[in-house]
Amino acid sequence: MSSQRVPIEPQRVDAPLTQCATFLVVSVTNKPDAIETVQSTLSGLESLAKNVSIRDLGAQFACTVGIGSEIWDKLTGLPRPAELHPFREIKGAKHTAISTPGDLLFHIRSERRDICFEFERQLMDQLGDSVAVIDETVGFRYFDVRDLLGFVDGTANPVGPAVPSSVLVAEEDGHASGGSYIVVQKYTHDLPGWKDLSTEQQEKIIGRTKIDNVELDDAESGQRSHKTLSTIEDENGKEHGILRDNMPFGSPGSGEFGTYFIGYTRRLWVIEKMLENMFVGDPPGLHDRLLDFSRPLTGTTFFAPSASLLAGLGSD
Incomplete structure (x- = not known):
């Protein structure tokens, strides 16, 4: 009798950009049963998601889980x-x-803030003292997918058939097949300083026009725009895309304005090269001028394994 290979079901890393999102980063505590509790919670995540999303099936609820490097071995044993x-x-x-x-990263998305809230509440009830919250950021969609600097965000995202090939690990790493690397950074903006620039100066930094989002020509030498520095090609000249699900966050009352960067990728080196271009410069010394107005408060890497792997955590 021939055996059939069980298909690998990815997590919903390509879920559509919604009106609301919660980015929850936690650490696993040293409690005696912490690992078992986390394994049980993650393996039952699909049931928890159904329990919440049934309240409004049109709210496009999704939750993607990323597992960090330090806990991977202990948590998965894989x-x-x-x-x-x-x-x-x-x-x-x-x-x-x-x-x-x-x-652990929980990227919680929905068209409704209350759906995100309720899922997170039930999730934290299950996790209990097995985890400690490191950062919780609530994001929102800002007009026509703009960031708080006033520019459209995510224009370079892959679409259609290009999404899986850009985001999901395939035959190059069989054990990780169907998964995706995730990098998150929480940036706060110097909005007053940014507003002191003319629109033309802002556009030169970003590499696109502000109103209609038209791509500007690349600089042939010298200072490069954010758009150019974040476009990555390999040694053969092939461009490698990532999937960004960035969201604005902030509070005008407290003077906080920011962007939560979250990038999904099949190849972690692509995002790492992107950040190197931005912070070191390409050529070195000419950093991304956007960083003069945007400061990273966090930087963490995760791997979103397949939904099939999550469902099997803790089983013998």
Whole structure:
């Protein structure tokens, strides 16, 4: 009798951008039963999601789970994804992409804030004292998918058939097949300083027009735009995309304005090269001028395994 291979079901890393999102980063505590509790919670995540999403099936609810490098071995007992390692600090002459801790990431999305809230409430009830919250950021969609700097965000995202080939690990790493690397950074903006620039100066930094989002020509030499520095090609000249699900966050009352960067990728080196270009510069010394107005508060790397792997956690 021939055996049939069980298909690998990815997590919903390509879920549509919604009106609301919660980015929850936690660490696993040293409680005696913490690992078992986390394994049980993650393996039952699909049931928890159904329990919440049934309240409004049109709200496009989704939750993606990322597992950090430091907890991977203990939590899964499975071979490590080939590129999984802690976020590497990138120090430029003027700005630094800092590295911060995090064992688990929950990227919670919905058209409704209350759906995100209720899922997170039930999730934290199940996890209990097995985890400690490191960061919780609530994001929102801002007009026509703009960031708080006023520019459209995510224009370069892959679409259609290009999404899986850009985001999901395939035959190059069989144990990690169907999974995706995730990098998160929480940036706060110097909005008053940014507003002091003319629209033309802002556009030159970003590499696109502000009103209609038209791509500007690349600089042939010298200072490059954010758009150019974040476009990555390999040694053969092939461009490698990532999927961004960035969201604005903030509070005008407290003067906080920011962007939560979250990038999904099949190849972690692509995002790492992107950040190196931004913080060190390409050529070195000419950093991304956007960083003069946007400061990273966090930097953490995760791997989102397949839904099939999550469902099997803790089973013998």
